[in-house]
Amino acid sequence: MQKNYIKGSEAVLKSLIEEGVDTIFGYPGGTIMPLYDELFNYKEKINHILVRHEQGAVHAAQGYSRASGKVGVCIATAGPGATNIVTGIADALIDSTPLVCITAQVSSDKLGTNFFQEADTISITVPITKWSYQITSADEVAVIIAKAFYIARTGRPGPVLISLTKNAQIELTNYKYRSDLVFNIPCLKRVQISQSSIKEAIDLINSSKKPMIIVGQGVIISEAGGDVIELAERGSMPIVSTLMGLSAVPSNHPLFAGNVGMHGNLAPNMMTQRSDLIIAIGMRFSDRVTGDTSRYAPMAKIIHIDIDKAEFNKTIKSYLQIQGDAKEVVKLLIPGVKRSLDSEWDSFIKECWKKERDLIIDKLLSDSVNDTVSMAQAVDSIARIGKGSVVIVTDVGQHQMFCARYSKFNYGRSMITSGGLGTMGFGLPAAIGAKVGAPQRDVVAILGDGGFQMTLQELGTIMQSNIDLKVVILNNSFLGMVRQWQELFFEGRYSFTEMINPNFIQISNAYNIVSKRVEIREELDYAVKEMLEFRGSYLLEVVVRNEENVFPMVPSGSSLDEILY
Amino acid sequence: MNREYIVVAFVNNQISVLNRITSAYLKREINIESLNVSESFVKGISTIVISAITSADTIERIVNQLGNVIDVLQVDYYHQEDLIYKEMALYKISADILSDKSDSDYILNRSNSRIIEMGKEFLIIEKSGSRYELEKMKEKLESKKFLAGYSRSGNAILHREQDKSILLKVS
Numbered sequence: 175m176q177k178n179y180i181k182g183s184e185a186v187l188k189s190l191i192e193e194g195v196d197t198i199f200g201y202p203g204g205t206i207m208p209l210y211d212e213l214f215n216y217k218e219k220i221n222h223i224l225v226r227h228e229q230g231a232v233h234a235a236q237g238y239s240r241a242s243g244k245v246g247v248c249i250a251t252a253g254p255g256a257t258n259i260v261t262g263i264a265d266a267l268i269d270s271t272p273l274v275c276i277t278a279q280v281s282s283d284k285l286g287t288n289f290f291q292e293a294d295t296i297s298i299t300v301p302i303t304k305w306s307y308q309i310t311s312a313d314e315v316a317v318i319i320a321k322a323f324y325i326a327r328t329g330r331p332g333p334v335l336i337s338l339t340k341n342a343q344i345e346l347t348n349y350k351y352r353s354d355l356v357f358n359i360p361c362l363k364r365v366q367i368s369q370s371s372i373k374e375a376i377d378l379i380n381s382s383k384k385p386m387i388i389v390g391q392g393v394i395i396s397e398a399g400g401d402v403i404e405l406a407e408r409g410s411m412p413i414v415s416t417l418m419g420l421s422a423v424p425s426n427h428p429l430f431a432g433n434v435g436m437h438g439n440l441a442p443n444m445m446t447q448r449s450d451l452i453i454a455i456g457m458r459f460s461d462r463v464t465g466d467t468s469r470y471a472p473m474a475k476i477i478h479i480d481i482d483k484a485e486f487n488k489t490i491k492s493y494l495q496i497q498g499d500a501k502e503v504v505k506l507l508i509p510g511v512k513r514s515l516d517s518e519w520d521s522f523i524k525e526c527w528k529k530e531r532d533l534i535i536d537k538l539l540s541d542s543v544n545d546t547v548s549m550a551q552a553v554d555s556i557a558r559i560g561k562g563s564v565v566i567v568t569d570v571g572q573h574q575m576f577c578a579r580y581s582k583f584n585y586g587r588s589m590i591t592s593g594g595l596g597t598m599g600f601g602l603p604a605a606i607g608a609k610v611g612a613p614q615r616d617v618v619a620i621l622g623d624g625g626f627q628m629t630l631q632e633l634g635t636i637m638q639s640n641i642d643l644k645v646v647i648l649n650n651s652f653l654g655m656v657r658q659w660q661e662l663f664f665e666g667r668y669s670f671t672e673m674i675n676p677n678f679i680q681i682s683n684a685y686n687i688v689s690k691r692v693e694i695r696e697e698l699d700y701a702v703k704e705m706l707e708f709r710g711s712y713l714l715e716v717v718v719r720n721e722e723n724v725f726p727m728v729p730s731g732s733s734l735d736e737i738l739y
Numbered sequence: 740m741n742r743e744y745i746v747v748a749f750v751n752n753q754i755s756v757l758n759r760i761t762s763a764y765l766k767r768e769i770n771i772e773s774l775n776v777s778e779s780f781v782k783g784i785s786t787i788v789i790s791a792i793t794s795a796d797t798i799e800r801i802v803n804q805l806g807n808v809i810d811v812l813q814v815d816y817y818h819q820e821d822l823i824y825k826e827m828a829l830y831k832i833s834a835d836i837l838s839d840k841s842d843s844d845y846i847l848n849r850s851n852s853r854i855i856e857m858g859k860e861f862l863i864i865e866k867s868g869s870r871y872e873l874e875k876m877k878e879k880l881e882s883k884k885f886l887a888g889y890s891r892s893g894n895a896i897l898h899r900e901q902d903k904s905i906l907l908k909v910s
Contacts, residue, residue: 296755301762305809306755325809361807484803 182312189319203251205278232262237607253291268594272331304332312347376510382451391418392456398501414442421583441526569601569625599628775893831888
């Protein structure tokens, strides 16, 4: 048999190409240099985006994955390079994002000697990865990279970390990529969907009076949005969404009834407390969704559909659990479901919506007295002018909740946000990755002034790689969400939440990015239009009201019908 | 209600699997009372036995999390009574014990232990049994001031019922 000896570093790149990788996000450094040296020869085959901080690389890989559905890849050097990606790995685990993160490690004969830039990356990342492996010999490369991709994308997706020792990068190996490898991993085996459970679920649905479907990100991951709509239509059931499930179902669908959770819409939260049947698909009953778990959905039987059986009965006890891929399960449910609209339930939903519009939405959006800008108006402007077809990438905080409440989505994979971990600084680099992952789509990063400043150095990445990204900063000169909690729950003691900010326009200029500042309401729509029509990157700073609160709000630990507004 | 739960996991004999397993306890602030890792009857597959005191809900979540660990082939939790499980202990005892008739009779004939080494000043004896039995003998020897050293192993376990060993058919 012909021998094909290449360096371990080249084997890594060839394996990535075999896995269909076209883009990687990374930052070079001492120990990863052999891999970067080889990358020089592969410039045409792999698009490497040079970030400004390794945290930017991992968040960009997350954004890339969330926008494209593919596995995101980032690379970093040993020690500080590896520790700088830890936040993104934790974020990807809790938000089920498939990543392969490759970090360098000192030569295997130097392991454990406190060598220059040595950190025990495997131990550091054990609790926040789906799997990790330290490659200490070039011969392991092909199999381990294949296994890493298989694990990252199979079942409930998640991040995998590969620690690549320096010697493994340099050594020669008889490279052969094995596309026929079968990994026999018990927890990733396809589960047989229980037919009796399907039958039971259909009976429950058909005999329910006040059913509701809650979609989570699992519906996006398994591309089940269309099937969920079909199920909802056959059963005349309203669909509501978690934060992570947003855009799984178009916001203008007649059966779409809004968002659940702490800052969700009135209707879905009130519905939860009155519903007699909740069909939860690809969601995990996070505390931000449930409020006080002991008082959650007191009247409802819950059918929980999820690929990860560890989610069953974890925080909320369900009546029926169906393990399986969301799309497959929903497809099995569809033929048996037949249920006509319950007019009482329907009018309850409409009443809740009327109440929310009267009390909150219309008041905020049509406020003509005040010429200052509400965050709701800014997000609404982008939704209207972008016609619900842009990808919204957010950071974390008040603006994120306004984005969830006022954005409109016509297509899936259009809301990219850090849900479970709530990572400030996520937005800008994730938006870069999203644009690279979905180049045909318009991507708008909507950020707060706090989160923007956590990773604003990535403007350099936008400049260098010519990323056509629109960046909107909703600047209230506060860490707004923390300030809101201080106002509501800490007697207005604004402990270290006021921000003295730099001139964002000058910063943008320094990075050669066209920019504009808007301070009054009348200028908002025009500026948003100008931004969305601009070819190339653009930064729009919208100065918003300093002390605006996001309402409605279910305070932490309250029941979903104890709503502040 | 908190009580002792014994988790038995069959895992690939791989670096870092143990860290993944103990981290499921660490993150919930559960102390591990006893831990044993040894090769199972299938080469390359290890048995990990962990006992810890916690609640039914928590152990359920721990086992569900462990079930999602890539290198875990099978995992479940048990109560003591579900399993045949033994620990082994070594006792270093002052040779003075032999000068007392009743105490030496206890050690030589009634304690279900065996002498594995005998020196001028000390004898080393070995006993297997439940943790309770081992601790009880330790306390007895301690109270009489004979005990000079003590070491106890983790659990070795077998399922009492045959059909519990469906495991490892995975391979």
